[in-house]
Amino acid sequence: MKAVIVNKKGDGVEVVSDYKKPSPGYGEALVKVEYCGVCHTDLHVAHGDFGKVPGRILGHEGIGIVEELGEGVTTLKIGDRVSIAWFFEGCGHCEYCTTGRETLCRSVKNAGYTVDGGMSEYALVTADYAVKVPENLDPAQASSITCAGVTTYKAIKESEVAPGEWIVIYGAGGLGNLAVQYAKKVFNNKVIAVDINNDKLKLAKESGADVVINGKEIEDVAGYIVDLVGGCHGAVVTAVSKVAFNQAVNSVRAGGTVVAVGLPSEYMDLSIVKTVLDGIRIKGSLVGTRKDLEEAFEFGAMGLVVPVVEKVCVDSAPQVFEEMEKGLIQGRKVLDFTKVTN
Numbered sequence: 001m002k003a004v005i006v007n008k009k010g011d012g013v014e015v016v017s018d019y020k021k022p023s024p025g026y027g028e029a030l031v032k033v034e035y036c037g038v039c040h041t042d043l044h045v046a047h048g049d050f051g052k053v054p055g056r057i058l059g060h061e062g063i064g065i066v067e068e069l070g071e072g073v074t075t076l077k078i079g080d081r082v083s084i085a086w087f088f089e090g091c092g093h094c095e096y097c098t099t100g101r102e103t104l105c106r107s108v109k110n111a112g113y114t115v116d117g118g119m120s121e122y123a124l125v126t127a128d129y130a131v132k133v134p135e136n137l138d139p140a141q142a143s144s145i146t147c148a149g150v151t152t153y154k155a156i157k158e159s160e161v162a163p164g165e166w167i168v169i170y171g172a173g174g175l176g177n178l179a180v181q182y183a184k185k186v187f188n189n190k191v192i193a194v195d196i197n198n199d200k201l202k203l204a205k206e207s208g209a210d211v212v213i214n215g216k217e218i219e220d221v222a223g224y225i226v227d228l229v230g231g232c233h234g235a236v237v238t239a240v241s242k243v244a245f246n247q248a249v250n251s252v253r254a255g256g257t258v259v260a261v262g263l264p265s266e267y268m269d270l271s272i273v274k275t276v277l278d279g280i281r282i283k284g285s286l287v288g289t290r291k292d293l294e295e296a297f298e299f300g301a302m303g304l305v306v307p308v309v310e311k312v313c314v315d316s317a318p319q320v321f322e323e324m325e326k327g328l329i330q331g332r333k334v335l336d337f338t339k340v341t342n
């Protein structure tokens with residue numbers, strides 16, 4: 001079968017056509033993949049940023065149809081449309097799995113990183129952990145929600161920014177565009193979007209942002225935000241840049257919350273005195289639980305959130321990764337496995 005994998009050196013991406021089609025074991029289901037979005041995390045994984053995984057099938061924004069059930073499966077049936085997500089499986093019994101924080105499970109399995117993901121014609125899922133896609137949600141749009149959507153939906157929840165309050169989203173790319181939409185349309189926040197690319201800011205404005213700021217054109221982004229709205233009640237940082245994280249800390253008002261989502265391999269410059277005197281909360285947020293993904297899908301099915309997706313052929317995956325690295329992608333590019341012919 002055709003698959004997009006990390007290359008043998010563990011530092012890039014290649015498309016292969018001879019990957020062995022898997023068979024479902026106990027508690028697993030075989031999924032015929034329709035679409036898989038390309039997340040910036042896939043680029044991090046392909047580059048070995050979290051440790052090299054040569055030969056791994058990438059992808060954690062997979063969507064497809066259950067074709068075969070392994071023994072013991074009771075929660076899925078043939079024909080169900082399911083997602084293949086970063087949170088692929090938890091242990092089910094640890095302090096995190098039993099307290100609504102299953103993405104933090106220390107025995108977690110992650111699609112497209114610690115186990116084969118959704119960038120292939122067929123993929124395995126752990127049946128009990130494969131979140132079903134609502135029938136009235138477009139599968140290509142569901143793909144983008146499977147990571148970008150659930151992650152930003154969860155991060156905004158973590159920010160605790162109330163309806164009518166200000167939130168600033170740093171990074172208006174794949175995650176950031178959906179963050180703008182969930183913040184505006186679901187949480188009823190007032191939304192500022194910051195990016196360094198005007199095309200992405202134009203899309204953010206069209207997607208509901210009240211204010212857009214180009215971080216390369218304004219000398220003091222945080223000061224500008226403080227002058228404009230008195231500082232935001234919260235910030236969600238999806239940008240792959242420490243500059244954005246440092247700006248975020250200085251752009252929230254006293255009592256504000258900064259939710260870290262983006263994964264630059266750098267450190268924040270954090271003033272301890274300011275953090276204490278202003279009661280700033282800094283929270284890391286990792287994707288979303290199965291329940292979060294169900295909710296994030298539902299807001300998509302309701303049409304409140306409309307992922308901006310472009311379906312592309314699987315063979316163009318290396319080029320898509322290059323475009324991602326150059327910051328050239330609007331919304332999400334989604335690999336189209338429905339068009340793969342044998």
Ligand SMILES: NC(=O)c1ccc[n+]([C@@H]2O[C@H](COP(=O)([O-])OP(=O)(O)OC[C@H]3O[C@@H](n4cnc5c(N)ncnc54)[C@H](O)[C@@H]3O)[C@@H](O)[C@H]2O)c1
Nearest residue numbers: 040041151171173174175195239241244261262263286287
């Ligand atoms: N925490 C999680 O659960 C989680 C989930 C998904 C993705 N991620 C991470 O989030 C990051 C973003 O993923 P994506 O798919 O949206 O990537 P993306 O490349 O689509 O978007 C990143 C955006 O950041 C912008 N940017 C770069 N420097 C900036 C700056 N100084 N100020 C403002 N914007 C800036 C880029 O122009 C781009 O629009 C990646 O590091 C990814 O690994 C984390």
Ligand SMILES: CCCCCCO
Nearest residue numbers: 039041050086147287
């Ligand atoms: C450590 C990487 C976490 C990424 C979540 C899915 O993009």
Ligand SMILES: [Zn+2]
Nearest residue numbers: 039041147148
């Ligand atoms: Zn992701």
Ligand SMILES: [Zn+2]
Nearest residue numbers: 091094097105
């Ligand atoms: Zn666990």
